[in-house]
Amino acid sequence: MPNRLALESSPYLRQHAENPVDWFPWGAEAFAKAAAEQKPIFLSIGYSTCHWCHVMAHESFESEAIAKLLNDSFISVKLDREERPDVDRVYMSFVQAVTGHGGWPLSVWLTPDLKPFYGGTYFPPEDRQGRSGFPSILQAITKGWKEDRKTLISQGETVVETLKENKQSAQVSSGDLGITLAEKGSEAYQACFSQLYEGFDSAKGGFGGAPKFPRPSNLDFLFRCAAMQGIKSDVGSAAVKMAAPTLSHMARGGIHDHIGGGFHRYSVDGEWFVPHFEKMLYDQAQICVNALEAWQATGDARHVWLARDILDYVLRDLTDAKGGFYSAEDADSKLADNPSSHAEGAYYLWSQNEINTHLKTDAEFFSSVYTIEPNGNVPQASDHFNEFKGKNILRMTKPLSTAANEAGLSMEEASDLLVKSLEVLRGVRSNRPHPHKDDKVITAWNGLMISAFAKASQVIAAFDEVNSSAAKEYLSAATRAAEFIFNELFDHKKGVLYRSWRSKRAPAEGFAEDYAFLIQGLLDLYEASFDVKWLKWSVQLQAMMDALFYDSVGGIVWAVCCGVCCVAGGTCWDCGDG
Numbered sequence: 142m143p144n145r146l147a148l149e150s151s152p153y154l155r156q157h158a159e160n161p162v163d164w165f166p167w168g169a170e171a172f173a174k175a176a177a178e179q180k181p182i183f184l185s186i187g188y189s190t191c192h193w194c195h196v197m198a199h200e201s202f203e204s205e206a207i208a209k210l211l212n213d214s215f216i217s218v219k220l221d222r223e224e225r226p227d228v229d230r231v232y233m234s235f236v237q238a239v240t241g242h243g244g245w246p247l248s249v250w251l252t253p254d255l256k257p258f259y260g261g262t263y264f265p266p267e268d269r270q271g272r273s274g275f276p277s278i279l280q281a282i283t284k285g286w287k288e289d290r291k292t293l294i295s296q297g298e299t300v301v302e303t304l305k306e307n308k309q310s311a312q313v314s315s316g317d318l319g320i321t322l323a324e325k326g327s328e329a330y331q332a333c334f335s336q337l338y339e340g341f342d343s344a345k346g347g348f349g350g351a352p353k354f355p356r357p358s359n360l361d362f363l364f365r366c367a368a369m370q371g372i373k374s375d376v377g378s379a380a381v382k383m384a385a386p387t388l389s390h391m392a393r394g395g396i397h398d399h400i401g402g403g404f405h406r407y408s409v410d411g412e413w414f415v416p417h418f419e420k421m422l423y424d425q426a427q428i429c430v431n432a433l434e435a436w437q438a439t440g441d442a443r444h445v446w447l448a449r450d451i452l453d454y455v456l457r458d459l460t461d462a463k464g465g466f467y468s469a470e471d472a473d474s475k476l477a478d479n480p481s482s483h484a485e486g487a488y489y490l491w492s493q494n495e496i497n498t499h500l501k502t503d504a505e506f507f508s509s510v511y512t513i514e515p516n517g518n519v520p521q522a523s524d525h526f527n528e529f530k531g532k533n534i535l536r537m538t539k540p541l542s543t544a545a546n547e548a549g550l551s552m553e554e555a556s557d558l559l560v561k562s563l564e565v566l567r568g569v570r571s572n573r574p575h576p577h578k579d580d581k582v583i584t585a586w587n588g589l590m591i592s593a594f595a596k597a598s599q600v601i602a603a604f605d606e607v608n609s610s611a612a613k614e615y616l617s618a619a620t621r622a623a624e625f626i627f628n629e630l631f632d633h634k635k636g637v638l639y640r641s642w643r644s645k646r647a648p649a650e651g652f653a654e655d656y657a658f659l660i661q662g663l664l665d666l667y668e669a670s671f672d673v674k675w676l677k678w679s680v681q682l683q684a685m686m687d688a689l690f691y692d693s694v695g696g697i698v699w700a701v702c703c704g705v706c707c708v709a710g711g712t713c714w715d716c717g718d719g
Contacts, residue, residue: 153189161208186247236260258297346390357427395534402454415523418472426589464621465582475574490532581643588658594619656686
């Protein structure tokens with residue numbers, strides 16, 4: 142018998158609709174029941190393409206025994222962090238303060254008035270290596286709630302008070318900034334550049350070690366530095382020499398989907414080799430812009446082709462028929478030879494035998510370029526669950542010119558052979574069980590993608606003046622997405638944006654990031670199309686954003702109001718509003 146989540150539109154919530162847990166969505170019904178029965182709330186936050194959310198769901202939330210513990214003593218609430226980043230931020234701050242780390246699934250226990258008193262992330266289904274399992278924690282909290290509730294609550298309140306004090310001390314008034322804003326900005330600029338310079342991995346690109354994330358905002362900052370200081374200046378040259386090679390290493394690595402296009406979430410190693418196979422829309426948008434700016438800074442045409450690789454993937458796999466862009470694709474998928482089982486990366490991995498079977502005489506050259514090995518190329522240290530044994534992740538460890546020379550091919554012949562081989566493997570892969578697609582449309586992320594398509598239409602038109610079909614296609618994609626948001630996610634009477642859509646508009650109104658990223662996307666679309674309606678709408682949205690989020694006293698823009706005070710009917714412990 143499905144639970145209440147079957148009525149929700151969120152793909153993440155619907156994934157738990159068949160759980161034996163008596164789930165509630167985040168809202169007044171759950172809070173009223175917790176208050177009436179004086180039970181603590183167990184809040185579980187995640188998103189539909191989250192690998193460890195899947196693991197905890199299979200291990201714990203599908204267990205009848207664990208469901209009984211939850212149903213007997215708790216009011217259990219599920220929340221999609223992509224739909225409600227405000228609530229997620231509130232409770233993530235608490236868990237990070239308590240445990241020193243964060244992540245998803247986020248597991249938090251709350252009083253009936255929504256104040257957190259205990260939390261963590263993933264919990265195993267049994268005690269392991271000195272770590273308490275999920276049932277043990279549930280039993281301990283149940284006992285503490287019955288026998289020593291005051292102590293349990295007071296411990297949480299101590300953390301909350303510390304968080305509030307830290308937040309207040311970090312806030313800066315306009316008077317503190319005064320005429321020193323330029324100096325403070327300059328100091329921040331220099332500190333940021335120095336930190337990136339010192340943390341740069343000159344051998345493999347990127348910043349720091351494993352796990353290694355793309356961090357496109359870092360690359361964006363570096364390209365801004367180069368533009369401001371001049372590419373030939375010391376700072377500009379150093380910035381480009383960090384940003385452009387990072388993109389090149391990423392493009393050659395396993396974090397790049399060489400067959401289908403786009404980028405996975407991050408690599409578990411420091412070499413961009415073994416990825417966490419999830420794909421997020423906001424990564425595609427921002428990395429695409431990085432690639433476009435890398436071409437503008439270096440003139441290296443490979444960066445343009447990388448941008449097109451990303452955009453074509455988004456058009457093919459992440460675009461709704463109405464023009465909006467979907468949120469993500471999962472890391473996990475069903476096994477082709479065992480559809481009842483799932484594994485991370487199953488859709489993307491290849492055996493040497495598969496490569497030989499499908500590419501025939503071209504297999505040897507392809508395998509030399511993409512490092513295909515008979516026994517698989519994934520190190521055991523990066524295969525924690527033994528899911529990649531005997532399999533290969535495509536990555537390029539030698540320049541194509543070297544591989545072509547070794548095979549006695551011209552560069553043109555080698556390039557054509559690889560393109561043909563990738564097309565063959567794309568067709569083969571399309572017949573495998575496809576990873577879950579989170580098909581909700583998020584306003585902020587669509588704003589980022591509109592920017593990417595709009596900028597690409599201009600850059601690619603300049604790159605290839607003769608063949609402008611791709612530029613026109615990308616401008617059309619940006620325009621259709623903007624029209625989608627205008628029609629589906631904008632309340633024309635109230636003048637406000639909404640956060641997300643899936644078959645219909647979800648009830649949460651937009652946050653500051655939704656306004657900011659969409660406004661930027663509309664400005665970029667105006668610059669690419671010169672259609673003044675996008676400029677007019679951006680001005681209208683900016684006025685609404687100022688009205689909703691601008692603090693005229695402090696001189697800052699608030700990212701979100703968490704909404705906890707509204708649903709709890711009191712003063713929020715985090716934002717202080719009532």
